[in-house]
Amino acid sequence: MTSKKTAPANTASRRPARDALLEAAARRFYAFGLTGTGIDTITAEAGVAKKSLYNNFASKADLVTAYLYARHEEWLGLYRARLEKATNPKDRVLAVFDAYADHADLAYEHGFRGCGLLNAAAELPAGDPGREVVRKHKEDVEALLAEHLAGLLPDPADQAALARHLAFLLEGSMVRAGLDGDDNCVREARSIAATLIGAL
Amino acid sequence: MTSKKTAPANTASRRPARDALLEAAARRFYAFGLTGTGIDTITAEAGVAKKSLYNNFASKADLVTAYLYARHEEWLGLYRARLEKATNPKDRVLAVFDAYADHADLAYEHGFRGCGLLNAAAELPAGDPGREVVRKHKEDVEALLAEHLAGLLPDPADQAALARHLAFLLEGSMVRAGLDGDDNCVREARSIAATLIGAL
DNA sequence: ATGAGTAGGTAGACTGGTCTATCTACTCAT
DNA sequence: ATGAGTAGATAGACCAGTCTACCTACTCAT
Numbered sequence A, B: 001m002t003s004k005k006t007a008p009a010n011t012a013s014r015r016p017a018r019d020a021l022l023e024a025a026a027r028r029f030y031a032f033g034l035t036g037t038g039i040d041t042i043t044a045e046a047g048v049a050k051k052s053l054y055n056n057f058a059s060k061a062d063l064v065t066a067y068l069y070a071r072h073e074e075w076l077g078l079y080r081a082r083l084e085k086a087t088n089p090k091d092r093v094l095a096v097f098d099a100y101a102d103h104a105d106l107a108y109e110h111g112f113r114g115c116g117l118l119n120a121a122a123e124l125p126a127g128d129p130g131r132e133v134v135r136k137h138k139e140d141v142e143a144l145l146a147e148h149l150a151g152l153l154p155d156p157a158d159q160a161a162l163a164r165h166l167a168f169l170l171e172g173s174m175v176r177a178g179l180d181g182d183d184n185c186v187r188e189a190r191s192i193a194a195t196l197i198g199a200l
Numbered sequence C: 001a002t003g004a005g006t007a008g009g010t011a012g013a014c015t016g017g018t019c020t021a022t023c024t025a026c027t028c029a030t
Numbered sequence D: 001a002t003g004a005g006t007a008g009a010t011a012g013a014c015c016a017g018t019c020t021a022c023c024t025a026c027t028c029a030t
Helices: A007-013 A017-032 A039-046 A050-056 A060-085 A089-105 A116-123 A129-149 A156-180 A184-198 B007-013 B017-032 B039-046 B050-056 B060-085 B089-105 B116-123 B129-149 B156-180 B184-198
Strands: none
Touching: A017 A039, A017 A050, A017 A060, A017 A116, A039 A050, A060 A089, A060 A116, A060 A129, A089 A129, A089 A156, A089 A184, A116 A129, A116 A156, A116 B116, A116 B156, A129 A156, A129 B156, A156 A184, A156 B116, A156 B129, A156 B156, A156 B184, A184 B156, B017 B039, B017 B050, B017 B060, B017 B116, B039 B050, B060 B089, B060 B116, B060 B129, B089 B129, B089 B156, B089 B184, B116 B129, B116 B156, B129 B156, B156 B184
16 A cells, blocks of 8 residues: 555655755855855765755855855744743843844854854845845844834834844844854843843 | 155055055955955956065965954044044044944945955854954954943943943944945944933 | 656766966066 | 066866766656
């Protein structure tokens, strides 16, 4: 009775090349930059044929875009996990800061270098569509802050203003954390944010 | 007689290759990144022989380091000009923000892309000495803030804490400004900072 | 159940071009 | 005649991307 798929075992044994590629690309792109990482390095690290890269992605630029989206999703996963544990508006705001710290704490075998999306954007020239993806991500994060602030501040203008303040604070701390190679700055920013919200 | 130098006209007409190189490198590195800019592009834009590059700099990495220091100095110049016009501690703090906005307003023929030092650091791998130069610059900026805050806050611990808060705010706004392509975020951060200081 | 087709994988040669860096040979002002 | 510049050839590594040739697992019609 072949109506039941025996496939799962097989598909598991041969891991889709796309996943291996994306994972290797993420590691290398984060650690050594977009331009600093060659196609051959990625296929070698993924243990995959070069043909497989071009079967799954139209070009290196396409792989870069996929990396950008994957990193955004990765952060969202971290954030959602933190959000579940938050029981009040204040903790939900701080969950955004926690997710950033969590992202910084992921085991980076070649060292922590700050926000991967920002680092990627830094390599892209002014009009590049990839920069737009990153801009969007940062706006999403700010919107999340504003949303949770709605539970603490009645006036939408106040919500937006404080969300912006917190977004700048968080972003700046992440930059400095990347330069330091650890997440201390982000934790400091979290506590500044907590004070700011606590005063409401 | 040749005792009187006719040189000035000559030295002016034949501008030192080093300066032309540094200027071209600054433009290209900022707009297209460190790795994204080749040596040939730089010498061509500088209108200089390749040999002249290697007469004046040991390697491309050496040129990158010179670029990093030059950018730091450029910002310092902008800051000092703003500082001269400030007559009280509050305005001196805000002069730091103004200098960032001024840096953003320099005519970038290929578009504004945020802090050049940060963008450069984003391309350098974790242990690279260039990252240390950038880290140092950001710490200097924070120290400047703390220094001016001393005229507003008696407790050194309070000065340091607020300096950090303002430094994160400023840095984060610069990042977002770079993503947007204009300096609006930095101006917003300045006004948030003004409110924060005004409340003292 | 078998056998052909299909989808997606492997290894690696190859093209055309770019990268950093070195080097030769010439010019010119002091 | 020396030092700093010019133009440009050259070396050797590396780049993105294409391509041939082969392999393996799964699907499905017979």
